[in-house]
Amino acid sequence: HMGKFIPGNPTIVPSNMAGAAGIVAAQYIYSNAARDGSVIGEFYAAAIMAPLLGDASQTKYDPQRFNYIGSASTDVDICFVRADAPVKSFAEALEREIIIGATGGNASSVVYPSLYVNLLGAKFRIIPGYPGVNDIGIAIEKGELHGTCGASWSVMTTGHPDWLRDGKMRVLAQENIASHHDIAHLGAPLTTSFAPSLEARQIMEFVFTQSNFERPFAMGPDVPPDRVEAVRRAFMAALADPELLSEAKAMKLEIEEPMNGADLQQTITRLMATPPDIIAKAQKAAALKR
Numbered sequence: 001h002m003g004k005f006i007p008g009n010p011t012i013v014p015s016n017m018a019g020a021a022g023i024v025a026a027q028y029i030y031s032n033a034a035r036d037g038s039v040i041g042e043f044y045a046a047a048i049m050a051p052l053l054g055d056a057s058q059t060k061y062d063p064q065r066f067n068y069i070g071s072a073s074t075d076v077d078i079c080f081v082r083a084d085a086p087v088k089s090f091a092e093a094l095e096r097e098i099i100i101g102a103t104g105g106n107a108s109s110v111v112y113p114s115l116y117v118n119l120l121g122a123k124f125r126i127i128p129g130y131p132g133v134n135d136i137g138i139a140i141e142k143g144e145l146h147g148t149c150g151a152s153w154s155v156m157t158t159g160h161p162d163w164l165r166d167g168k169m170r171v172l173a174q175e176n177i178a179s180h181h182d183i184a185h186l187g188a189p190l191t192t193s194f195a196p197s198l199e200a201r202q203i204m205e206f207v208f209t210q211s212n213f214e215r216p217f218a219m220g221p222d223v224p225p226d227r228v229e230a231v232r233r234a235f236m237a238a239l240a241d242p243e244l245l246s247e248a249k250a251m252k253l254e255i256e257e258p259m260n261g262a263d264l265q266q267t268i269t270r271l272m273a274t275p276p277d278i279i280a281k282a283q284k285a286a287a288l289k290r
Contacts, residue, residue, distance in 0.1 A: 001238040005234035005237040006231065007230060022046060023058075023106075025041050026050075027060060029218060037227030040219055041217065044107070065221040066218040071259040075214035076175070076211060077149070079093070079148070080163075082147060082170070083167055083168055085170070090194065098125070099147075101136040101139055102127065102129075102288075103131070108175075111150065112191075115203070119204065120195070153183060156171070157252075178190075192205060203282045206282050216264060228261070232260060235261065239255055
């Protein structure tokens with residue numbers, strides 16, 4: 001849809017580049033992609049946070065140097081378990097062992113439950129290595145796992161609406177800075193409400209900021225500013241286009257509170273200005289214990 005709003009009406013050709021929760025794609029956009037405005041990357045917010053929360057030597061890019069086009073939506077991540085799991089609330093999940101599935105790297109399915117283990121004393125047994133969220137969902141349905149954390153709310157509303165409708169799954173908590181009304185009605189609290197100190201809450205909120213730009217789009221460094229602006233305008237115009245919105249509705253995809261490129265650029269700049277001591281403590285808290 002964006003091509004309709006870019007001078008010359010170019011055709012947009014999607015190309016999937018899997019690997020490391022978006023880090024492979026981000027590295028390509030940063031270092032190898034053409035810098036003439038013809039290549040746009042779309043990756044998980046975790047790929048933007050990776051240089052802050054993980055080993056910077058493994059993510060050889062500076063998040064501030066991307067030219068951000070915008071984010072298609074905000075989102076809320078959740079912890080959820082099978083309805084027959086041995087816990088019925090997040091408070092119980094902090095005291096009793098449950099088996100949590102995760103992908104790898106700095107994905108939210110790894111980082112978020114690690115925060116709870118390291119900051120809240122949760123007794124989660126985290127099993128990393130699943131290729132993706134869908135694989136984790138299959139393992140939960142089969143009973144191999146009790147649940148997962150760091151999963152998008154849209155997994156429930158769009159991907160598997162039967163999970164809540166038929167009582168197969170239970171949402172334990174919201175992983176966000178502000179509460180989402182639909183999830184709150186399920187009795188799911190914010191995990192930040194369990195923080196034992198102000199510092200712990202600051203660390204959690206720093207990590208959860210990525211929910212504000214759940215699906216970031218970006219170009220690499222050094223793209224001419226006029227081309228960046230043209231694509232930014234096209235991005236926001238496309239997200240307001242009735243044809244796109246109708247198609248998204250038919251596919252049960254939520255376009256909720258998109259963020260323009262300039263605001264996303266400022267958000268990343270603020271994140272990178274977080275005090276080094278908070279970043280260092282967040283890195284430690286987000287590390288998966290073996």
